[in-house]
Amino acid sequence: MNNKLNFICFNFFFFLFIFSMLNFIFMIYFIMNNLVLFLEWEIISFNSTVVVMSLLLDWMSLLFMMFVSLISSVVIFYSKSYMSSELNLIRFINLVLLFVFSMILLIISPNMISILLGWDGLGLVSYCLVIYYQNLKSYNAGMLTALSNRVGDVLILMVISWMLNYGSWNYIFYLDFMKNDYMMMVIGVMIVMAAMTKSAQIPFSSWLPAAMAAPTPVSALVHSSTLVTAGVYLLIRFNILLIDMFIFKILLLLSILTMFMSGISANYEFDLKKIIALSTLSQLGLMMSILSMGFSDLAFFHLLTHAMFKALLFMCAGIIIHMMNDIQDIRYMGGISLYIPLTSLCFNISNMALCGIPFLAGFYSKDLILEMVSFSNLNMMVFILYYISTGLTVFYSLRLLMYTMISDFNLLSIYNLYDEDYIMLKSMFMLLFMSILSGSFLSWMIFSYPYMIYLPLHLKLMVVYVTLMGGLLGYLISNMEIYSLNKFLFTYNMSSFLAAMWFMPFLSTYGLVYYYLNFGQKLYKNIDLGWSEVYSGYGMTKILKNYSILYNIYQMNNFKIYLFSFILWILIILFIMLLM
Structure with missing residues (x-):
C-alpha cells in the first residue's frame, strides 16, 4: 500500500513538473514573438443561446502557471514524506490538485464566469484544507476563511450581473474603451473589493493568520502562489480599467x-x-x-x-x-x-x-x-x-x-x-x-x-x-x-x-458575532428554558405524567373499581331517566 502511495505521489509530482517546464518553454516563445492566444471553445449551442469556454494564453498567464505548477509539484513531493503518517494521503493529494486546478482556471480565464468557477473553487477547497486536522480551532479558522472569501464571491457574482448589460462576460474586451462608462466604474470598485477579501487587505486581514490551522504543505502552497495571490492577479488583469480611478x-x-x-x-x-x-x-x-x-x-x-x-x-x-x-x-x-x-x-x-x-x-x-x-x-x-x-x-x-x-x-x-x-x-x-x-x-x-x-x-x-x-x-x-x-x-x-x-480579529470576527450569540443565549435561557418550557414540551410532559400516575392508581384496584364505576353509571342513568 505504501509503495502504491509513493508511486501515485511521484506520478503527480512528475506530471506537474513537466507541465511547468512546458509552460516555461511556451512562455519564452510567446514573449519573444509578442504573442497572445485567445481560445474559445463552444460547449453547447441551442437556438440563440451559446455557452462558450474562453481561455487567454499570454506570457503572463503562462509564466504564472509555470510557477504555480512548479511549487505545487514540489509541495506534493514534500507531502509524501511530511504527511507519511496520514491514513488518507490520497484524499489530501486530491484536495491539493483541486486547489491547483482552480488556480490555473482563474489564471487562464478572460471570462467572468470561469473566473468565478476558479475563485469559488479556491474558497471551497481552502475550507476543506484548513479544517483538514479536525478540531475546534481548525473548524473556527476554516469558517472564518470561507466566510471572508464569500464576500469576494458575492462581489464577483454582482460583477457578472452588472456585465449582463454588455452582452458578453469576456471582460478583456471592455477594459479600455468602456473605461469612462458608469457601469464599468461600478464593476471596477467591486473587483477591487473582491481582490481585497482574497488577498486579505484591511479590513479582511484576520482570516490569513487563522488559516495556519491547515497542514504546513498547504500553507506553503496557499501563501506562495495560489489563494492569496488570486486577488493581486485579478487586479493586474483589470489594471487598465482601474488605473485612473x-x-x-x-x-x-x-x-x-x-x-x-x-x-x-x-x-x-x-x-x-x-x-x-x-x-x-x-x-x-x-x-x-x-x-x-x-x-x-x-x-x-x-x-x-x-x-x-x-x-x-x-x-x-x-x-x-x-x-x-x-x-x-x-x-x-x-x-x-x-x-x-x-x-x-x-x-x-x-x-x-x-x-x-x-x-x-x-x-x-x-x-x-x-x-x-x-x-x-x-x-x-x-x-x-x-x-x-x-x-x-x-x-x-x-x-x-x-x-x-x-x-x-x-x-x-x-x-x-x-x-x-x-x-x-x-x-x-x-x-x-x-x-x-x-x-x-x-x-x-x-x-x-x-x-x-x-x-x-x-x-x-x-x-x-x-x-x-x-x-x-x-x-x-x-x-x-x-x-x-x-x-x-x-x-x-x-x-x-x-x-x-x-484588534482586527475582534472587530471582523468576534465583534460581528458577539451580539447574535449573546441574543441567542438570552433567548435560550428565557424562552427555551423559561416560560415556553412550562407551557410547551416540559409542561405537557408533566401534566400527562401526573394524569398517567392517577390512571395507574385508578387501575391498580382492578375489578372492584370497575364494578363500582359500572354500578355508579347505571345509578346515574336511572336517576336521569326518573327526572325525565
Whole structure:
C-alpha cells in the first residue's frame, strides 16, 4: 500500500513538473514573438443561446502557471514524506490538485464566469484544507476563511450581473474603451473589493493568520502562489480599467496600512507559522500598494519572486515543527542550526531573500519597488510607512533568526533532531535554487527595457539605512526578549493592541458575532428554558405524567373499581331517566 502511495505521489509530482517546464518553454516563445492566444471553445449551442469556454494564453498567464505548477509539484513531493503518517494521503493529494486546478482556471480565464468557477473553487477547497486536522480551532479558522472569501464571491457574482448589460462576460474586451462608462466604474470598485477579501487587505486581514490551522504543505502552497495571490492577479488583469480611478488611492492607503500592521504584529508573535503568515500579509500589502500606484509589472514581478522563497520558508518551518515534537512556539527553539544544518541553510537563505538581501530573489523586486516609490509623486505619510514597513520585515526576520538559530535550545534535554529526510530536502533544494536565481532571470525576461532610476544618494541608500536599522532593532529586541527584559520596553502596555493585529480579529470576527450569540443565549435561557418550557414540551410532559400516575392508581384496584364505576353509571342513568 505504501509503495502504491509513493508511486501515485511521484506520478503527480512528475506530471506537474513537466507541465511547468512546458509552460516555461511556451512562455519564452510567446514573449519573444509578442504573442497572445485567445481560445474559445463552444460547449453547447441551442437556438440563440451559446455557452462558450474562453481561455487567454499570454506570457503572463503562462509564466504564472509555470510557477504555480512548479511549487505545487514540489509541495506534493514534500507531502509524501511530511504527511507519511496520514491514513488518507490520497484524499489530501486530491484536495491539493483541486486547489491547483482552480488556480490555473482563474489564471487562464478572460471570462467572468470561469473566473468565478476558479475563485469559488479556491474558497471551497481552502475550507476543506484548513479544517483538514479536525478540531475546534481548525473548524473556527476554516469558517472564518470561507466566510471572508464569500464576500469576494458575492462581489464577483454582482460583477457578472452588472456585465449582463454588455452582452458578453469576456471582460478583456471592455477594459479600455468602456473605461469612462458608469457601469464599468461600478464593476471596477467591486473587483477591487473582491481582490481585497482574497488577498486579505484591511479590513479582511484576520482570516490569513487563522488559516495556519491547515497542514504546513498547504500553507506553503496557499501563501506562495495560489489563494492569496488570486486577488493581486485579478487586479493586474483589470489594471487598465482601474488605473485612473479613485478606488486605487483608497487601496493604496489600506494596503500600506496592512503592510505596517502585519509587520508590527509579527514582532509580537511567538507562533512560527503565524510569523511567516504575517510576513505574507506584509508582502501582499507591498504588491497591492505598488499595483495601486500603476506599476502592475512590478507587482507581478514581486508576486513571482515572493512565491519561491515563501514556499521554501514554510517547508523549512514544517520540518522544524516536525523535529520539535509538533511545537510551533519559537521560544522552545534555539540553536537548531547545530542539529539540522541543511534545513537551517534553506531557512536562512529564504529569510534573507524575504528581507531583500542583495542578489537573492527578493532583492530584485523589493529594491526596484522601493526606488519607484522614492521616484513617484507620493505624500510623506505613504513614503514613511513604506520604508518603516520594509524595516519591520528585517526586524521580525532577524528576531526569528535569533530565536530559532542563535539562542539556546529550550526543549527537552532528550531531543530528536535529525536532518536525514532526503525527500523533504530534495524538494526544498529545488526551491532554494529558484529562491537564489529567480529574481535575476525574471528581471531579464519580464522587462523589455531595464528600469534606470536616478535618485539622490541619500534616497538610493535609504533602503540600506532602513534594512540595517531594522536588523539592529531585531537583534536588540530579541536579545531583550530572550533574557526577559521585554517588560522594560516602552511598547509593553501597547503589546495587546499591536499583537492582536490592531484588534482586527475582534472587530471582523468576534465583534460581528458577539451580539447574535449573546441574543441567542438570552433567548435560550428565557424562552427555551423559561416560560415556553412550562407551557410547551416540559409542561405537557408533566401534566400527562401526573394524569398517567392517577390512571395507574385508578387501575391498580382492578375489578372492584370497575364494578363500582359500572354500578355508579347505571345509578346515574336511572336517576336521569326518573327526572325525565
